[in-house]
Amino acid sequence: MPSEISTVVQEPPLKRQRAEHVYPTQSRTISILNIANKQHPLNVKPSGNSLLSSTAELYQRRKDLLGKLSVLPNEIILFIISHVSDIGSLLSLSHTSRILYAFLYDDENWKRIYVSNIGQFEKKPWLGSWRNTILAIPQEHDAKLQLENNLLCCDELYRPYQCSQVDYVKIFSKILKEEEMYHRDSLLGQLGKLPKGRIARISEQSFGATGDDNDQFNTKYHDVPFILTDNDPNRWPQWTFTSLFERFPHVKFRQEAVSWDLQRYGQYLKQNRDENPLYLFDCNSDAMKQLRQEYTPPHIFQEDLFQLFQTAHFNCRPDHAWLIMGSARSGSTFHKDPNSTSAWNVAIQGRKLWIMLPPDVQPPGVSTDDEESEVTSPVGIAEWVISGFFNDAVKIDQVQIGVTFPGECMYVPAGWWHSVINIDDSIAITQNFVPRSKLPHVLNFFKNKPSQISGFRIKEIKQCLDVLIQSSNDESLVDYAAKLRQLADVIEDEARAGAEAGAGARVIDDDEDCGEIEKLPRLPIFEIFRQLLIAAGKEDLVGEAMSLVAKWELKEHQLETGKSKKWEDLTSVEKCTGSTFAFDFNESDSD
Known part of the structure; x- marks a missing residue:
C-alpha cells in the first residue's frame, strides 16, 4: 500500500463520503479454459482423454500392468484401495506396477490413514504430503514414475491435483485489481458509487461511538453485507505467522480433522499439496484465551444479546470468537452461520474473497433439504470455481462479491450464504453476535x-x-x-x-x-x-x-x-x- 495513504485522516460523517463519481461496470466472470493446466507429476490424464486414445496397444499395456484388475473401472480400483489401511500392504501394492503406483500416489487415502491413527504419526516431521509423512520419504527422494501418454486417464486422480495447483491471484486478477481501487479510495475518503454486485465499504469512524450511531447500524445497515474500514494501522493486532509461531509453538489448535501445535501446522502451511488445505479454526486453545484480550470489536458490533447466556452463575453460550489461519487456496464452502447469528470477520494478514447471497437465494452447486438442515456441497472450493459455479454465481442479481484486505472487517448478516477463499496465506479473527435488529x-x-x-x-x-x-x-x-x-x-x-x-x-x-x-x-x-x-x-x-x-x-x-x-x-x-x-x-x- 502506498505510504501516503496511511497519513490521510478519514472524515467521520457518513454524508461526506457520498459518491461524487460512478465506477464503470466490469464483468466479473473468469476464464475457465486456462485454469491449472499443469501436467500431473506422474502424467495422469483427465478421463476424457481415453475417448481419443482407445488403442489396442494401450489396452494391452494396462492389462499387463494391472493383471485381472484391468477389467475394473478406475473408480472401483480406488474404492477397493480405500478399504485397505495396512501401510505395508499399500506400500507393497504401489511397487507392483506404475499404474498402481499412481493410484497409491493419491494423497486423500493417506490422509484418511493419518487421521485415523493420528497418535502414531503426529510426532513425525511433516514432509510435504500425507503420503510422504507416513512413509517417511523426503520430497526430494520421492520417485516420479512417469506413465505413458493416456495410459491412465482418471478424473479421480487428475482433478484433485488440478485443484491443488489453482492460482487464485491469476484467476481473480480483474476482481483483485478492481477491489484494490475501492480499498484505496475508501481510505482516502473518495469512494464513489459502486456497480451492482459490489460490497460497500464504510469507515468505522463514520459510525462514531454513541447509541445513535448504533441505531444507525440497526436501522440502515444490518440487512446487507458491508466492509468496515479503518486507516489506523494499529486498529487491529499486528499478528504475523512468524510472531504467532514464536509465541505459541507448542500450543495445540484445531485444524478441521486434526489438532496440531503451531510448529507442526507451520510446516504444513509452507508445503502441502492438498486439494482443500487444512483450515485452522480455533476458539478454545490456551493461546486464543490470550489473543482474545488483544483486540476490541468494532463499536457497532458490541451489542450482543447472546451475552445473556453468560453470567457469573452459569455460561451456556455457544462458542463465538475464533482465530482463523490458512494457507492460500484454503477457505470455507457455502454455509450460513449457526443459530441465525450475525458475524464480523477481520483480515489481519492476507486477502480474502467473499461470495455472498441473501438467505432465500440458494448458491449454485449447493443443495439443501426443505428445512436447510442438511447442506451439501458436492465439490470443494477449487473445483467449485473450476466447474463454472463461480461464473454462475456472478450472473445472479442478488450476489455480492468483495475482497477484504488486511485491516478490513466484513459484516455478515444473519442467514446470508457465504463462501470465503483465501487468496494469500491468511490470518483473521471472527465473532458471532446478535444485535437487537436480528x-x-x-x-x-x-x-x-x-x-x-x-x-x-x-x-x-x-x-x-x-x-x-x-x-x-x-x-x-x-x-x-x-x-x-x-x-x-x-x-x-x-x-x-x-x-x-x-x-x-x-x-x-x-x-x-x-x-x-x-x-x-x-x-x-x-x-x-x-x-x-x-x-x-x-x-x-x-x-x-x-x-x-x-x-x-x-x-x-x-x-x-x-x-x-x-x-x-x-x-x-x-x-x-x-x-x-x-x-x-x-x-x-x-x-
Whole structure:
C-alpha cells in the first residue's frame, strides 16, 4: 500500500463520503479454459482423454500392468484401495506396477490413514504430503514414475491435483485489481458509487461511538453485507505467522480433522499439496484465551444479546470468537452461520474473497433439504470455481462479491450464504453476535428450527436451568425440575445402554454439542433465551420480535398449506410478552 495513504485522516460523517463519481461496470466472470493446466507429476490424464486414445496397444499395456484388475473401472480400483489401511500392504501394492503406483500416489487415502491413527504419526516431521509423512520419504527422494501418454486417464486422480495447483491471484486478477481501487479510495475518503454486485465499504469512524450511531447500524445497515474500514494501522493486532509461531509453538489448535501445535501446522502451511488445505479454526486453545484480550470489536458490533447466556452463575453460550489461519487456496464452502447469528470477520494478514447471497437465494452447486438442515456441497472450493459455479454465481442479481484486505472487517448478516477463499496465506479473527435488529431471526430460529440449534451443551444448559428455577417466583417453572430430571434420566439410560453394548457404543455426553447428538430430546433454548431477555428488562424488545415472528409463521403456514390461519391460533399477547414459558422433552420433537 502506498505510504501516503496511511497519513490521510478519514472524515467521520457518513454524508461526506457520498459518491461524487460512478465506477464503470466490469464483468466479473473468469476464464475457465486456462485454469491449472499443469501436467500431473506422474502424467495422469483427465478421463476424457481415453475417448481419443482407445488403442489396442494401450489396452494391452494396462492389462499387463494391472493383471485381472484391468477389467475394473478406475473408480472401483480406488474404492477397493480405500478399504485397505495396512501401510505395508499399500506400500507393497504401489511397487507392483506404475499404474498402481499412481493410484497409491493419491494423497486423500493417506490422509484418511493419518487421521485415523493420528497418535502414531503426529510426532513425525511433516514432509510435504500425507503420503510422504507416513512413509517417511523426503520430497526430494520421492520417485516420479512417469506413465505413458493416456495410459491412465482418471478424473479421480487428475482433478484433485488440478485443484491443488489453482492460482487464485491469476484467476481473480480483474476482481483483485478492481477491489484494490475501492480499498484505496475508501481510505482516502473518495469512494464513489459502486456497480451492482459490489460490497460497500464504510469507515468505522463514520459510525462514531454513541447509541445513535448504533441505531444507525440497526436501522440502515444490518440487512446487507458491508466492509468496515479503518486507516489506523494499529486498529487491529499486528499478528504475523512468524510472531504467532514464536509465541505459541507448542500450543495445540484445531485444524478441521486434526489438532496440531503451531510448529507442526507451520510446516504444513509452507508445503502441502492438498486439494482443500487444512483450515485452522480455533476458539478454545490456551493461546486464543490470550489473543482474545488483544483486540476490541468494532463499536457497532458490541451489542450482543447472546451475552445473556453468560453470567457469573452459569455460561451456556455457544462458542463465538475464533482465530482463523490458512494457507492460500484454503477457505470455507457455502454455509450460513449457526443459530441465525450475525458475524464480523477481520483480515489481519492476507486477502480474502467473499461470495455472498441473501438467505432465500440458494448458491449454485449447493443443495439443501426443505428445512436447510442438511447442506451439501458436492465439490470443494477449487473445483467449485473450476466447474463454472463461480461464473454462475456472478450472473445472479442478488450476489455480492468483495475482497477484504488486511485491516478490513466484513459484516455478515444473519442467514446470508457465504463462501470465503483465501487468496494469500491468511490470518483473521471472527465473532458471532446478535444485535437487537436480528433478535426476531434468532427467536424464530430457536422456536421453529429446534433440531438445527447447535453450540449448546446439556451440562451447561442444566446449570442455567438450575439458576432460573432458584431465582424465579413463577410457579410454572416447577416444571423445569421435572423436565431436568427427565433429561438426566435419558442421559443415564443412554450411558447404561452403552455400557451393556460394550466398547464403541454411542452414548450421550452432557458436555457435547447438542447439535451433534442424535435422538436428543428438544432442549428449551427458545424458552430460556426469552426468559433471560425478559429478566434483563427487554420485555418490549421481545414483544416486538415475537410479533414479527408470528407474521413469519403465518406466512410460512400459508405457503406450506395454501390456507390462511387465524392470528389467534398462532400467537397471543401473553405468548409474545409474558413471563410464562413451557417446554417438553417429547421424543417426537427430537433431532
